[in-house]
């Protein structure tokens with residue numbers, strides 16, 4: 042009898058928790074926002090998931106965010122499955138959440154589950170509060186200016202070797218190459234990150250690059266599908282071995298094994314840093330000293346290293362792919378960039394700290410690409426406590442604990458309010474020295490640690506590629522953006538590549 046009562050009470054409690062999680066909590070939080078005059082819509086249980094899913098499968102990812110912005114404005118309430126959220130492209134709200142009130146916010150559950158599935162949960166990308174400070178302090182020195190400058194010769198060397206291979210292939214075939222730029226840039230940016238922060242050469246034996254490239258492609262695709270199946274949304278379900286989980290785990294394991302090889306090479310003294318100061322592996326391995334607080338376990342080291350491999354190559358790769366795409370589709374911009382690159386590289390045979398700084402239009406093209414087609418346009422946070430944020434129009438909004446904030450950078454970046462002729466790809470807007478609302482690398486304590494590295498390598502890659510080769514888009518291909526992690530071309534991007542000058 043008592044057992045039945047206890048079981049029944051337990052069952053009622055579980056049912057209450059589920060109803061509270063899926064219905065009562067999202068409704069209450071959204072009603073609170075609506076009562077404060079925040080526009081939006083409440084759709085029980087699924088929220089906007091099905092609309093995003095529809096667009097994703099119709100190859101129109103993120104379009105619904107544009108439609109909702111046109112309907113409701115720069116901040117509005119809605120929900121993604123059971124998660125009540127404030128979706129925003131308002132610079133005031135962004136500053137409040139990422140900077141002023143940052144202590145009240147953590148990365149949200151989607152980010153944790155999305156990246157956690159691939160990288161585990163203990164790394165700089167997912168750490169919070171004191172743990173985040175510890176990870177950040179440890180890895181920061183690698184990305185200081187002096188250390189970065191010492192990486193320039195390594196970057197130039199890796200890019201030269203890579204492009205020499207294209208040149209060889211062109212000579213062999215005496216006609217242009219047809220390349221999947223998406224794949225090529227993945228291999229190149231992987232080789233650079235491996236060279237600069239792991240001291241490893243991966244182009245001669247491409248097996249490590251092959252492992253990371255193929256597994257990441259599969260894993261990102263599977264993770265995307267899980268989001269739109271509403272599975273990833275529930276952390277407990279996300280960790281069960283259902284719906285492609287086995288494939289994701291297999292990809293993760295293969296990538297971890299590849300990175301482990303590099304860690305072991307360093308432990309055995311077979312590789313060393315190629316930059317002036319310590320590289321990532323030096324920093325991580327040095328921490329197993331006496332100070333227990335500072336100590337990273339072998340598992341932590343592996344998680345952190347894999348985080349840097351993935352975060353450190355996929356976003357610059359996406360940036361360069363789209364930069365090339367907008368160059369070939371904007372001939373005037375292409376010509377202007379070509380003039381700058383030829384003038385800097387013809388006069389100076391080598392790219393050095395000084396000559397890289399002369400590539401001002403190249404930098405403007407990259408910034409315009411970040412504005413026009415941001416590689417990582419969604420920043421997601423969850424309020425860990427009640428707090429009040431302030432929008433650009435002066436409105437104060439009370440945010441309750443448990444509300445998610447979805448920051449949509451691509452809407453802000455195309456807003457006529459902040460950008461003149463916002464739908465025109467015009468790098469010259471970045472030549473004038475005015476401050477604008479561009480947050481390509483985030484903002485506040487979680488701002489991208491690799492931003493200077495990314496800009497430096499992207500500038501050098503673009504300059505060297507354009508100096509030696511001419512690019513032409515192959516007509517008739519389907520060019521569609523994928524979502525989830527980075528906004529890369531979902532079906533790749535093929536180009537014809539002609540040689541301009543030999544090596």
Ligand code: HEM
Pocket residue numbers: 148165166167177348349352353354356357360416417420421480481482483484486487488489490491492494495
């Ligand atoms: C064009 C290239 C890149 C873009 C657009 C980019 C973008 C971003 C953004 C927007 C964030 C903030 C995420 C948030 O606040 O939720 C971030 C964080 C991060 N990025 Fe990048 N990133 C790029 C390149 C890199 C590179 C080259 C590395 C490593 C070498 C890197 C490593 C990281 C890490 C570890 C974090 C987490 C930082 C923290 O939470 O303290 N990123 N990135």
